[in-house]
Amino acid sequence: MxxxxxxxxxxxxNVKIRVKPDGSGVDTANVKMxxxxxxxxxxxxxxxxxxxxVASEVVAVSAGVAACQETLRTALALGAxxxxxxxxxxxxxxxxxxxxxxxxxxxxxxxxxxxxxxxxDDDANQTxxxxxxxLNWPQATFASKVEVDTGAQTVTVTREIDGGLETxxxxxxxxxxxxxxxxxxxxxxxxxxxxxxxxxxxxxxxxALGVDVTPRIRTLKVEEPPKRQGGVxxxxxxxxxxxxxxxxxxx
Amino acid sequence: xxxxxxxxxxxxDETLVSSTxxxxxxxxxxxxVTVLVAGTHCGGAAQAAAQCDGVAKVLQADAPELAGHTAExxxxxxxxxxxxxxxIVFPSTAFGKNVAPRVAAKLDCAQISDVIRIVDExxxxxxxxxxxxxATVTCDDQLLVLTVRxxxxxxxxxxxxxxxxxxxxxxxxxxxxxxxxxxxxxxxxPELTAARVxxxxxxxxxxxxxxxxxxxxxxxxxxxxxxxxxAAVDAGYAPNDWQVGQTGKIVAPELYIAIGVSGxxxxxxxxxxxxxxxxxxxxxxxxxxxxxxYGLVADLFQxxxxxxxxx
Numbered sequence: 001m002x003x004x005x006x007x008x009x010x011x012x013x014n015v016k017i018r019v020k021p022d023g024s025g026v027d028t029a030n031v032k033m034x035x036x037x038x039x040x041x042x043x044x045x046x047x048x049x050x051x052x053x054v055a056s057e058v059v060a061v062s063a064g065v066a067a068c069q070e071t072l073r074t075a076l077a078l079g080a081x082x083x084x085x086x087x088x089x090x091x092x093x094x095x096x097x098x099x100x101x102x103x104x105x106x107x108x109x110x111x112x113x114x115x116x117x118x119x120x121d122d123d124a125n126q127t128x129x130x131x132x133x134x135l136n137w138p139q140a141t142f143a144s145k146v147e148v149d150t151g152a153q154t155v156t157v158t159r160e161i162d163g164g165l166e167t168x169x170x171x172x173x174x175x176x177x178x179x180x181x182x183x184x185x186x187x188x189x190x191x192x193x194x195x196x197x198x199x200x201x202x203x204x205x206x207x208a209l210g211v212d213v214t215p216r217i218r219t220l221k222v223e224e225p226p227k228r229q230g231g232v233x234x235x236x237x238x239x240x241x242x243x244x245x246x247x248x249x250x251x
Numbered sequence: 252x253x254x255x256x257x258x259x260x261x262x263x264d265e266t267l268v269s270s271t272x273x274x275x276x277x278x279x280x281x282x283x284v285t286v287l288v289a290g291t292h293c294g295g296a297a298q299a300a301a302q303c304d305g306v307a308k309v310l311q312a313d314a315p316e317l318a319g320h321t322a323e324x325x326x327x328x329x330x331x332x333x334x335x336x337x338x339i340v341f342p343s344t345a346f347g348k349n350v351a352p353r354v355a356a357k358l359d360c361a362q363i364s365d366v367i368r369i370v371d372e373x374x375x376x377x378x379x380x381x382x383x384x385x386a387t388v389t390c391d392d393q394l395l396v397l398t399v400r401x402x403x404x405x406x407x408x409x410x411x412x413x414x415x416x417x418x419x420x421x422x423x424x425x426x427x428x429x430x431x432x433x434x435x436x437x438x439x440x441p442e443l444t445a446a447r448v449x450x451x452x453x454x455x456x457x458x459x460x461x462x463x464x465x466x467x468x469x470x471x472x473x474x475x476x477x478x479x480x481x482a483a484v485d486a487g488y489a490p491n492d493w494q495v496g497q498t499g500k501i502v503a504p505e506l507y508i509a510i511g512v513s514g515x516x517x518x519x520x521x522x523x524x525x526x527x528x529x530x531x532x533x534x535x536x537x538x539x540x541x542x543x544x545y546g547l548v549a550d551l552f553q554x555x556x557x558x559x560x561x562x
Binding site for chain 1: 389431435505529
């Protein structure tokens with residue numbers, strides 16, 4: 001069984017982002033970039049399925065500028081077998097990415113696509129569901145547990161819903177999106193980082209895949225949210241309780 | 252604004268989930284509201300939808316295929332209803348987030364997620380980077396799919412008179428998915444993202460035992476949900492699903508009490524829209540104090556039991 005794992009290059013989650021003074025977006029120049037944390041969980045899950053003998057090959061995919069190759073090398077260092085970059089300078093929105101992935105699925109014929117539930121930059125939480133729709137595959141979003149039955153060609157997924165958990169069973173092929181609890185991703189070891197440099201990384205373009213990636217949504221401006229006012233320090237617990245009761249009126 | 256807007260209800264067949272009344276409130280700003288209730292034996296929920304203020308019509312799709320409210324089946328119902336609408340609105344909850352993009356892709360239209368403000372019928376404000384920036388976006392497509400953040404729109408009220416309820420036939424063409432089980436946490440505590448008060452512990456608690464021993468009595472007193480910083484989760488003090496932050500839960504309660512939390516950027520991203528923030532930390536320079544309305548520089552092992560006792 002082949003697993004496709006889409007990964008996105010995003011501003012590292014520890015970076016304090018800065019809105020550009022002209023309001024055109026968030027400054028990503030000279031900022032540390034990393035793999036989207038939810039995608040790390042997706043790579044980890046796919047690699048574990050391969051280590052268990054459930055999957056035979058893990059293919060990492062990214063779409064965007066040439067620098068996304070670094071993100072793909074990280075996926076290879078974590079255990080993916082090969083990688084594909086859909087190279088474009090166009091700003092990619094979720095529907096366009098889903099169409100690119102659908103085109104790659106048609107070429108690669110994976111039985112499973114595992115991807116992050118959302119990226120921590122645009123926070124859209126759309127691409128996996130859109131991909132499943134375009135392929136007319138079942139979907140299991142926000143997964144916290146994945147069990148593949150290769151004999152029956154089904155997957156049983158526990159997913160995080162508001163206030164609890166839900167377990168779905170569906171036939172393969174399917175799309176799974178990962179939530180935080182699914183696993184704890186490993187760190188890439190130095191030997192594996194070195195080995196990853198020799199693993200195959202192919203590049204294609206949206207044109208070659210026959211996909212129109214023209215953005216549908218225009219960003220008019222990006223601004224900082226209203227700043228919180230600096231608060232006060234209280235001397236002791238009594239003053240804190242008094243403030244909460246009489247000033248903030250929240251208790 | 253005179254467009255027709257379809258709201259896809261979140262419900263449990265018997266009645267509506269509260270998120271739906273917030274989604275209707277947002278949709279009202281765009282035009283005349285029709286609500287789709289898709290489920291099995293969902294007459295109760297349809298009736299509740301018909302009595303929501305501002306609802307002109309309810310479409311009830313009632314079929315055994317819709318029993319699990321799965322994305323695949325609900326999408327088929329939405330597609331059956333979608334004709335003629337200019338916007339399809341979902342609450343930005345686990346249900347809405349699961350279904351909305353599937354609908355958008357089937358209709359080949361863009362989705363705008365987590366809308367917090369409607370500027371005009373094509374223009375919306377939404378948080379990006381976990382709320383560290385706000386983007387104003389617009390789309391000229393003839394149909395838009397939106398998910399709306401429920402905390403940003405006050406719920407519509409219920410009224411006595413009811414809008415008409417029409418039955419909606421659905422042809423199911425999507426893949427079949429079996430709902431094996433659904434377990435809703437039977438907790439005495441409110442859910443983290445919906446709680447009025449959240450008490451969050453960080454690395455400063457020192458151990459899982461102390462985390463629970465100190466925070467639970469305080470949370471009990473305040474009827475609060477308990478959260479944890481990423482550091483506390485990584486240290487094993489609390490389960491993953493308690494994590495508040497950029498990669499965890501985003502919360503905005505009336506009162507947020509951060510205990511032994513340093514205030515890393517990624518934590519602040521998850522809680523800084525809280526109405527009132529209290530920080531208790533022994534380090535006066537901890538970044539959490541920069542966003543706290545009330546900061547108490549103190550040894551939490553003394554301050555927290557004292558606070559619990561005096562409340």
